[in-house]
Amino acid sequence: MAITSIKNLKEFSTNNDRFEGSHLLCPGCAHSMIVRELMNCTDDNLVIASNTGCLEVSTAVYPYTSWDTSWIHIGFENAATAASCAESMYKARKRKGTLKDNDAPVKFVAFGGDGSTYDIGFQWLSGAMERGHDFTYICLDNENYANTGGQRSSATPIGANTSTAQAGSHSYGKKQKKKDIVAIMAAHGAPYVAQLAPNKWKSMAKGFQKALETEGPCFINTVSACTTEWKFDPKDTIHITDLATDTLMFPIYEIIDGHELNILYRPKNILKVEDYLGAQGRYRHLFKPENKHVIERIQSDIDKNWEMLQRREEARI
Amino acid sequence: MAKEFDLNEVEVWDGNYAASQALRQAQIDVVAAYPITPSTPIVEGYGSYVANGYVDGEFVMVESEHGAMSGCVGAAASGGRVATATSSQGFALMVEVLYQASGMRLPIVLTVVNRALASPLNVRGDHSDMYLGRDSGWIQIDAFNPQEAYDLTLCAFRMGEHLDVRLPVMVHQDGFTTSHKAQNVTPLKDEVAYAFVGDYVPVNDMLDFSRPVTHGAQTEEDWHYEHKAKQHKALMDSRTVIDEVFADFKALTGREYKRVESYLMDDAEVAIVVLGSSVETAVLAAKQLREEEGIKAGVVSPRCFRPFPYDLVRDALDIPTLKAVSCLDKSAPGGAMGALFNEVSAAVYTTKARPMMTNYIYGLGGRDFAVDEAKRIFKEQKAHADAGHITTDIQQFSGLRGPKLGFFQTRRD
Amino acid sequence: MSTGVLGTDKRGIRELGAEEKVGWDEVTRGVVLNSFDGEALDIAHKKAEERDYSDFNSYVATVASWRIIKPVFNRDICIDCQNCWVWCPDTSIISRDKQMLGIDYDHCKGCGVCVEVCPTNPKSLLMFSEAKENEDALEEWPEKEKKTK
Numbered sequence: 001m002a003i004t005s006i007k008n009l010k011e012f013s014t015n016n017d018r019f020e021g022s023h024l025l026c027p028g029c030a031h032s033m034i035v036r037e038l039m040n041c042t043d044d045n046l047v048i049a050s051n052t053g054c055l056e057v058s059t060a061v062y063p064y065t066s067w068d069t070s071w072i073h074i075g076f077e078n079a080a081t082a083a084s085c086a087e088s089m090y091k092a093r094k095r096k097g098t099l100k101d102n103d104a105p106v107k108f109v110a111f112g113g114d115g116s117t118y119d120i121g122f123q124w125l126s127g128a129m130e131r132g133h134d135f136t137y138i139c140l141d142n143e144n145y146a147n148t149g150g151q152r153s154s155a156t157p158i159g160a161n162t163s164t165a166q167a168g169s170h171s172y173g174k175k176q177k178k179k180d181i182v183a184i185m186a187a188h189g190a191p192y193v194a195q196l197a198p199n200k201w202k203s204m205a206k207g208f209q210k211a212l213e214t215e216g217p218c219f220i221n222t223v224s225a226c227t228t229e230w231k232f233d234p235k236d237t238i239h240i241t242d243l244a245t246d247t248l249m250f251p252i253y254e255i256i257d258g259h260e261l262n263i264l265y266r267p268k269n270i271l272k273v274e275d276y277l278g279a280q281g282r283y284r285h286l287f288k289p290e291n292k293h294v295i296e297r298i299q300s301d302i303d304k305n306w307e308m309l310q311r312r313e314e315a316r317i
Numbered sequence: 318m319a320k321e322f323d324l325n326e327v328e329v330w331d332g333n334y335a336a337s338q339a340l341r342q343a344q345i346d347v348v349a350a351y352p353i354t355p356s357t358p359i360v361e362g363y364g365s366y367v368a369n370g371y372v373d374g375e376f377v378m379v380e381s382e383h384g385a386m387s388g389c390v391g392a393a394a395s396g397g398r399v400a401t402a403t404s405s406q407g408f409a410l411m412v413e414v415l416y417q418a419s420g421m422r423l424p425i426v427l428t429v430v431n432r433a434l435a436s437p438l439n440v441r442g443d444h445s446d447m448y449l450g451r452d453s454g455w456i457q458i459d460a461f462n463p464q465e466a467y468d469l470t471l472c473a474f475r476m477g478e479h480l481d482v483r484l485p486v487m488v489h490q491d492g493f494t495t496s497h498k499a500q501n502v503t504p505l506k507d508e509v510a511y512a513f514v515g516d517y518v519p520v521n522d523m524l525d526f527s528r529p530v531t532h533g534a535q536t537e538e539d540w541h542y543e544h545k546a547k548q549h550k551a552l553m554d555s556r557t558v559i560d561e562v563f564a565d566f567k568a569l570t571g572r573e574y575k576r577v578e579s580y581l582m583d584d585a586e587v588a589i590v591v592l593g594s595s596v597e598t599a600v601l602a603a604k605q606l607r608e609e610e611g612i613k614a615g616v617v618s619p620r621c622f623r624p625f626p627y628d629l630v631r632d633a634l635d636i637p638t639l640k641a642v643s644c645l646d647k648s649a650p651g652g653a654m655g656a657l658f659n660e661v662s663a664a665v666y667t668t669k670a671r672p673m674m675t676n677y678i679y680g681l682g683g684r685d686f687a688v689d690e691a692k693r694i695f696k697e698q699k700a701h702a703d704a705g706h707i708t709t710d711i712q713q714f715s716g717l718r719g720p721k722l723g724f725f726q727t728r729r730d
Numbered sequence: 731m732s733t734g735v736l737g738t739d740k741r742g743i744r745e746l747g748a749e750e751k752v753g754w755d756e757v758t759r760g761v762v763l764n765s766f767d768g769e770a771l772d773i774a775h776k777k778a779e780e781r782d783y784s785d786f787n788s789y790v791a792t793v794a795s796w797r798i799i800k801p802v803f804n805r806d807i808c809i810d811c812q813n814c815w816v817w818c819p820d821t822s823i824i825s826r827d828k829q830m831l832g833i834d835y836d837h838c839k840g841c842g843v844c845v846e847v848c849p850t851n852p853k854s855l856l857m858f859s860e861a862k863e864n865e866d867a868l869e870e871w872p873e874k875e876k877k878t879k
Contacts, residue, residue, distance in 0.1 A: 011828070013815045013828060027839035033817050042774075062537075062540045067529070081388045083391065084388070086394065086523060130380075543757045
């Protein structure tokens with residue numbers, strides 16, 4: 001495939017965007033930063049499937065599309081199936097010679113939010129990963145059902161205030177830990193799985209290019225800071241994402257062939273999680289004295305997870 | 318290249334195997350499927366053709382029926398021929414995507430082996446799943462025996478893929494009574510069958526990169542209504558294409574299909590309207606009653622369930638001698654008259670004669686429908702005809718143990 | 731009227747949602763939208779001004795009315811790092827040949843991310859009221875901030 005140069009941002013910026021403006025995503029939304037970067041990582045033809053969610057309802061509302069590539073949406077749960085079976089059709093037609101251009105290079109990509117990835121589309125994603133299609137699934141993880149007004153998902157971290165796991169006089173918000181989707185996808189034996197963040201544009205671009213180049217089903221979880229539901233100023237999307245990666249709330253790493261783990265970003269100064277939590281309205285209640293234990297729990301979970309990731313990396317297994 | 322399959326002039330096939338052979342001959346590009354009783358052998362049969370080199374396309378065994386139809390939609394939007402098979406609960410799981418497939422105007426072929434819907438769980442044949450699909454925007458055609466399951470599956474590709482139609486098509490057959498009943502089937506040779514079906518013509522092909530295309534956009538109140546109305550019009554208008562395909566098929570094979578089949582109706586006084594494998598039973602009952610008791614009984618069957626052939630049903634039942642018609646629904650009606658009764662009554666209301674209309678629910682969960690039961694229903698119609706009014710409840714449950722179950726009467730004061 | 735790289739013939743010609751409700755015949759079958767008119771091969775190697783956008787491409791629509799504040803670009807200070815380009819969520823930074831040329835005000839929603847990620851001192855992008863003329867904004871540009879230790 002033809003990957004584009006990511007040597008530096010100047011080189012990268014010579015790409016011609018295939019994701020157009022006047023979509024309906026909120027000002028400052030990280031979704032489109034991630035989508036633009038993915039599409040600029042290759043100049044191959046792309047077939048993109050999107051689950052129902054913020055990205056889908058904002059980029060293909062009749063009579064407009066923001067996509068300059070082939071794009072399909074079916075339902076909330078089945079983008080992985082749509083992309084993977086489009087790939088099957090490509091294989092069949094290439095073999096039979098019925099494609100309009102039999103040599104045109106093409107990549108198959110599916111996008112889903114955390115609602116459709118972690119929850120309602122989990123089975124479809126798992127099926128497509130197990131079947132081994134040559135495609136890349138990218139989760140735009142904003143840790144809630146943002147499209148419908150900020151309900152909890154299984155990607156919502158413990159302690160967050162959401163519209164279905166409210167913080168109140170008798171509740172500190174969501175009670176359950178975030179599901180480890182990266183580990184689950186790695187356990188499918190996928191050749192390339194990663195967790196990436198748009199503030200680290202180069203590691204994200206590298207990860208995207210690896211996924212696109214790797215034959216077989218690849219999965220990437222990207223942190224997508226949500227100005228509307230995380231409750232921060234739209235201008236601060238990258239700043240909040242910096243805090244997510246520098247507190248290690250959202251560590252950046254890849255897992256090759258289901259076992260070989262590489263950490264892709266090590267903060268020089270690891271920040272305390274309060275810095276990240278305090279910058280967002282969804283965690284404001286945690287700073288009340290009675291909820292101090294939740295912050296302690298979050299920090300302790302982060303520390304343990306970082307320890308685990310480093311040990312797994314060192315083990316080289 | 319796919320290997321040619323050696324076929325005898327006459328084969329002994331059940332409905333499932335007949336359907337799977339038709340799918341093979343259509344040289345489908347992608348079959349995405351999930352097995353379910355009683356349609357499993359269609360998927361298994363197709364898999365064996367793949368394993369032995371009789372199919373060039375891809376065979377994707379997905380993780381659920383929802384996934385199967387989702388895969389069919391993704392593949393169909395990528396510009397090739399697509400089909401799958403299902404029944405009952407699998408069909409129910411697919412429903413969300415059935416609506417999406419038709420709204421996106423993708424000509425997928427779905428062979429449905431009709432089976433009851435739980436609860437209670439039941440693997441036998443009734444028409445609950447077929448009825449569940451009746452508002453989904455698909456063309457639905459109904460095979461009464463294995464030969465028809467084979468023939469109509471081939472025809473389905475021609476209907477759905479026609480450039481004026483571009484809608485998905487279901488080919489129904491009855492679970493077990495057709496799907497597992499081996500009968501003589503006269504197949505076409507591979508090349509003849511494929512020539513009839515023809516090459517697939519891609520439209521809005523996601524793999525044509527000279528025309529980037531967005532499938533599945535959202536439409537709100539300014540646009541949705543026109544889209545759905547256009548889709549409905551396309552479905553209603555598809556009747557002329559369906560007729561053309563049947564005419565071409567007759568020219569090729571001598572086997573004739575009509576959107577509405579009529580048997581012994583020329584001088585009929587009483588009639589049964591029924592679907593599926595029960596048609597043959599009802600015809601046998603009508604013949605026997607004519608011989609044994611001189612009751613002029615006839616049978617009408619809408620082979621094309623969607624688009625519902627109101628025009629031809631009216632023609633079939635607009636007979637001066639006809640006094641009473643009973644519509645037989647093999648699906649639990651859920652607080653209403655059976656769907657066939659409602660559709661047929663709408664058509665019959667436009668006739669001059671306006672025969673008396675009654676509704677029987679029968680055969681749920683695979684309860685056997687025998688010639689004697691059909692005869693009894695004809696005789697009740699004859700009693701209405703003789704009395705000049707409906708002498709029973711308008712809706713009755715036939716073949717049910719316990720007290721007679723019926724609802725709704727004609728006002729006669 | 732062609733306005734060149736910074737604003738092509740078709741860009742932002744319609745307020746989003748103000749498009750004509752086309753009639754029965756124009757409504758596309760299967761809700762399909764084509765992004766371009768005619769053959770559109772190799773789009774990845776065509777710049778926006780070289781593309782034949784269809785009326786169904788959101789490129790032809792504008793969301794300028796969403797803005798109450800806008801970024802203003804000061805060419806004199808810019809080092810062409812392209813931070814603003816990579817993180818713009820609305821494909822509204824116009825860069826050509828590794829050079830930042832300006833803001834696409836048809837598609838910019840005024841989020842302010844570009845200003846936040848701008849590394850120069852003073853910044854080469856600053857937010858101003860939508861009502862302010864760009865020339866006036868440039869007149870008011872702040873001086874370099876001295877680092878205080």
